[in-house]
Every structure is written in structure tokens, then in C-alpha cells.
Amino acid sequence: SNVIDKISVDHAIETPQQFMFLLSQFYSLVFLVWVFASGGFQGFSILAVGVGVLLFVLYYLYAVVLSDEDITSVIAIHQSEPLFVLILAALLLKEVPSSRELLGFLLVLLGIFWFTYSPKKSVAVALISTRSAVILAISAFVGASATILSDTVLVDISVFDIVGQSALGYGGAGLFALLIGHYRRAALDPGRLGMARKAGLIASTGVFDL
Numbered sequence: 104s105n106v107i108d109k110i111s112v113d114h115a116i117e118t119p120q121q122f123m124f125l126l127s128q129f130y131s132l133v134f135l136v137w138v139f140a141s142g143g144f145q146g147f148s149i150l151a152v153g154v155g156v157l158l159f160v161l162y163y164l165y166a167v168v169l170s171d172e173d174i175t176s177v178i179a180i181h182q183s184e185p186l187f188v189l190i191l192a193a194l195l196l197k198e199v200p201s202s203r204e205l206l207g208f209l210l211v212l213l214g215i216f217w218f219t220y221s222p223k224k225s226v227a228v229a230l231i232s233t234r235s236a237v238i239l240a241i242s243a244f245v246g247a248s249a250t251i252l253s254d255t256v257l258v259d260i261s262v263f264d265i266v267g268q269s270a271l272g273y274g275g276a277g278l279f280a281l282l283i284g285h286y287r288r289a290a291l292d293p294g295r296l297g298m299a300r301k302a303g304l305i306a307s308t309g310v311f312d313l
Contacts, residue, residue, distance in 0.1 A: 104311035105181065109174040111304040112166070117294045119166035120280075124290035125302050127159060127277020129309035130270040137267025146260045148268060150252055155272025157249035159280075164242035168235040176231040178215065180239035185211045187247030195251065266313070 108122075116122045138144070165181055185208050192198040200208070231239075253265055260268075281287045294301075 104308045105178050106174060107304070107308040107311065108166075108169060109177075111301070111308065112170045115296050115301050115304055117292065118289040119163065119169070120286045120289035121292065121294070121301070122166045122169075122305065123159070123163050124277055124281070125298075125305040126162060126309060127274050127280075129274075129302075129306050130155065131274030131277070133309075133313070134267055134270035134274055137263070137270060141264065141267060146264055148256050148260055148264075150256045151260065151265045151268035152272035152275075154249045154252050154256070154265065155269035155274070156276050157245055157252065157272075158269065159273050159276035161242045161245040161249065164238050164245070168231075168238050172231050172235050177235075177239060180231070180236055181243060182211070182215050183240070184243040184246040184250065187244045188250050191247050191251050192254075196254075 112122060116125075165177075169177060189200060189208055192200070249269075253269070256265055281290065291298075
């Protein structure tokens, strides 16, 4: 999905606001599907909706730097979220990871390193501006917070319900942001390709995200 995002931003999407508007409204459709499939708002959780709002913030920060940086460098930092999950779980929930869970974190980090490593270059962070690295690190922290919140909500509702209800928060945040004039103008400008073709590209990355 990160690679499709980069292709979309480089060749179709003009602004981060447009990227986020289209992606958030993909999740509005996911929410409607959830309502239809679940038969209503049974087991509704405001915390699950909050997860979606956090995901909107996460991807907005990610979209801000996506067009300016090499995709492998972006992925290396953007996908560091499990590190923050490990830290937050220990600090907030007093959870000590099992050896199996630590192995999982290690495999994720090794996967990131394998995907982003180039023998011609040193560490990936050196290939990205400090501003972008900081923004992506913040986005990873926000994503980790959403993961911890999801873990808490899972005590009461199913994964399916979390996906559907967080989609309400995600899509709602995208609509609420249209109240901001600059965001609205940047988001709704059809640009050189038109919104329909852009929406198709963003829908594909939304499916992979799901």
C-alpha cells in the first residue's frame, strides 16, 4: 500500500489534503458496509471511533512528506510503529512482552531493514530530511496509540466492529476537515486527472490497508 501511495502522489494526487480526503471517504464507505453487515450500531464504542480519528492524523502526517521523499526511507520510519507499541504497552499497560511477541517485533524490524536496505547507501534515515523524519516518527507514535486503544476496545467488541466503527471516525474526520478553507480547496480541486480516477487509485491502497 505504501508503494501504491507513492505512485498515486507522484502521478495523480496533487496535495496531501486531496490524498487524505479520498482515503478518508473510502473509509466512509467501509463504515456503511459495516452498518449494513452488522445490522446497526450494536456494541457501539466511542473509543473505536477515536481509533479512526487517530488513523486520520497518522496518515495525514504521512501524506505530508510522501511526495518529497524516497519511498524506502519513508517506509523505514513510517513502519517503525511496532517499536512505539512495545514502549507504550510497557509504560501504560504494564505489559511485558513474551518471547514470542519479542520475536514478532524483531521480525517486523528485520522486514523493514530488508525492504529498505541498499548497499550503496548508509542508513535510510540519512536519505530523508530531518523534518520529514520527525513528522514520520510522530505519525508512527500516533499509529501506536491507535493500536493500544484498539487493544483496549477489543475487550468489549470484535475486530470487525472496531474496523467498522473506526471507519466512522476516519471518514468523519475527513469530512470535518472540509470546514477548514485551505484544506477544502486543496482537497476538492479535480486537477489534471479528475477525481474519479484518483479515487480509484486511493481505493486500491485502502483495500490493501484493510
